[in-house]
Amino acid sequence: IGKIIKNFPDTVYIVDGVAATAGEREYVDEYGIDILFTGSQKAFGVAPGLLILWAGKKALERRTSLGTIPEYYIDFEKWIPIMNDPTKYFATPAVNMIWALKESVRLINEEGAEARYDRHIKVSEAINAALEAMGFKLLTAEGNRCSTLSNILYPEGIDDVQFRTTLAAEGVMVAGGLAAYAGKMFRLGHMGNIDDHTVYSTIAAIERTLTKLNYTYEKGIGLKTLLERM
Known part of the structure; x- marks a missing residue:
């Protein structure tokens, strides 16, 4: 998409990374992304409350060209002077959420971005295999699945x-x-700063649920499959 957008210099390439950013590979420069945004509660693993937005040079120039716009608090141009000089004041940010985001970013840097992306892929494939072994089906075909969320x-x-x-x-x-x-289905998120214990506990809980609902399946097959794939 980014390559196509280059043929339209007046077009701003905006990516909704809500269920992807910090969990899926997104290289803004390589992909030619102008604006990328997500929510703090998704793959960053923070509580809901923050919009996280990255804007490139093209997007910033476009915003400046618009002059005054109706938006106020969410206008990122108003926040740029504060980002450049935190002693200035525009509005009161959600300080507690920013500290939580800071800790999340520390964990991401500690793990390493590429290792984090690989972990999400491994966990996703293992969970999906375990669910299929128990008799569930995935909504999306293999090869088109998100590594942060499963539709089952x-x-x-x-x-x-x-x-x-x-x-x-x-x-x-x-x-x-x-x-x-x-x-007809449920959505299972497996993104952010989750550990192996969370993954195993989730599949075990699904197995116990199927048993309580008197669903016929090979008991233990979910955890067995998960252990083999993890």
């Missing part, structure tokens, strides 16, 4: 509300499907 279709006989309610009682919260997939 229920096997025949599993009720969405019963499954998610029982799983929550086992200590794992997942989101339901949306629009045409409401009631």
Whole structure:
């Protein structure tokens, strides 16, 4: 996409990295990205509350050319002077969230970006294999899957509300499907600063949930598959 955008110099290339940034490989210079944004609660592993936005030279120049715009607090041009000189004042930021983000960035740097991307891929592939071994199906075809989130279709006989309610009682919260997939699938995030214990505990909780719902499957196959892939 970035290569195509170069043929249209007036076009700003904006990437929604909400479920990807800090978990998937995104090289803004190599890809020709002008604006990349995400939320703190996704792969950065921080609580909800911050918009994290990167803007390149082209985007900054475009913003300047617009002059006064209706936006106020979220106008990144207003924050640039503060970023250059923190002694200046524009508005009160969510200071506690920024300190939390600072710790997350420390963890990311400690792990290393490339190692972090590889870990997300390994964990994603292991979780997906474990779920398929238990009888679930993945919504997206292999090769087109995100390494930070899985969209999982229920096997025949599993009720969405019963499954998610029982799983929550086992200590794992997942989101339901949306629009045409409401009631047919659940969404499982495996992004951020999670460790192996979290991954194993999640698959174990799903196995216990299937057992409580009297679903017929090879008990232990999920954890067995996970151990082989992790």
